[in-house]
Amino acid sequence: MTPMERIQGVHRTSLVVIILFAGMLFAVASTAWPQQFPWDREDIPLFGVSPMPFVPLVEEEPDPSGSPSFSFIVYGDIQENYQSSHQTLIEHMLLEDAAFVVNTGDIFQDDGRYYTRDFYPAIEKLAQRVPFFPALGNHDVDWDSPVSRHRFSNFFRKTFNHPAAHPGNSHLGDPTSQKVWHSFVYQDALFMVLDSNLFIDEGHYQSTHSLVPYRGYLRQQLVWVRDTLRNASQDPRIRARFVFFHHSPFVSEQTSPVPFIGAGGHPGHSHMVVNQRVPSGEPGKTLYLLDLFRKHRVTAVFTGHEHFL
Numbered sequence: 001m002t003p004m005e006r007i008q009g010v011h012r013t014s015l016v017v018i019i020l021f022a023g024m025l026f027a028v029a030s031t032a033w034p035q036q037f038p039w040d041r042e043d044i045p046l047f048g049v050s051p052m053p054f055v056p057l058v059e060e061e062p063d064p065s066g067s068p069s070f071s072f073i074v075y076g077d078i079q080e081n082y083q084s085s086h087q088t089l090i091e092h093m094l095l096e097d098a099a100f101v102v103n104t105g106d107i108f109q110d111d112g113r114y115y116t117r118d119f120y121p122a123i124e125k126l127a128q129r130v131p132f133f134p135a136l137g138n139h140d141v142d143w144d145s146p147v148s149r150h151r152f153s154n155f156f157r158k159t160f161n162h163p164a165a166h167p168g169n170s171h172l173g174d175p176t177s178q179k180v181w182h183s184f185v186y187q188d189a190l191f192m193v194l195d196s197n198l199f200i201d202e203g204h205y206q207s208t209h210s211l212v213p214y215r216g217y218l219r220q221q222l223v224w225v226r227d228t229l230r231n232a233s234q235d236p237r238i239r240a241r242f243v244f245f246h247h248s249p250f251v252s253e254q255t256s257p258v259p260f261i262g263a264g265g266h267p268g269h270s271h272m273v274v275n276q277r278v279p280s281g282e283p284g285k286t287l288y289l290l291d292l293f294r295k296h297r298v299t300a301v302f303t304g305h306e307h308f309l
Helices: 003-035 082-093 115-127 148-155 157-164 203-209 217-233 267-274 289-295
Strands: 073-075 101-103 132-134 182-186 189-193 240-247 277-279 286-288 300-304
Touching: 082 115, 115 132, 115 148, 132 157, 132 189, 148 157, 157 182, 189 217, 217 277, 217 289, 240 267, 267 289, 277 289, 286 289
Parallel strands: 073 101, 101 132, 189 240, 240 300
Antiparallel strands: 182 189, 277 286
């Protein structure tokens, strides 16, 4: 065998070894990967956002000997006001004996990539003492990303773990889902938190919600609202019903404190919320969303979005 033939033989052997080695790596990877998904690991951020340690809600049964009494806090549209007004507001919240807090959306100024870096440090004292339930606002979504709601749901995963265990909220436990509407019961009251971005059918809202991940979400949420309210109406333990979402159904044309400037008003969005029709469950029949609220005696609806009402 000539020196060249020996060299060629070594090359052929090396090539076989490399291929086999690569095949072993692929086999190991393909065998091990399904056993550990990213969303099962607390130390691996999903879509760039890690779940934060929000304190879970502890349910309390109503006192049968008397009328139940508890308080909760509602606020929203803080956006980037973390180090000043938001911090001051949280200090006042901590003085209250609230069972939980609901935020009506726009917790951040656009797309949620910095929830962990900027938002959580501002809210940490509150999050470790009081359960915090968020609605999704338009500024909490990266409208150029088809996975933006994953950032939101993963950041609040410890909050969503509680309602995920209840009937009707199983979508919260599905890591492939971007459905963030949810409900929970506290004492004798039902609380429903909606994704009102789905109600808006113009501009970037419409473009994003036409993507494959979101198709059908609007109808699914409306049917969920109908069924959740219907079930609550048939439950003698439920005496009050509260609904929370971001986009207000009522707003004047002029909502700015500055004359001749209409900044802050979204009358087009309010019309889209008011005109939402909910499948009634009967062929060809629908109900307006607000009529559905009236039918099932919703106690109050809390919204945000409008800054200068």
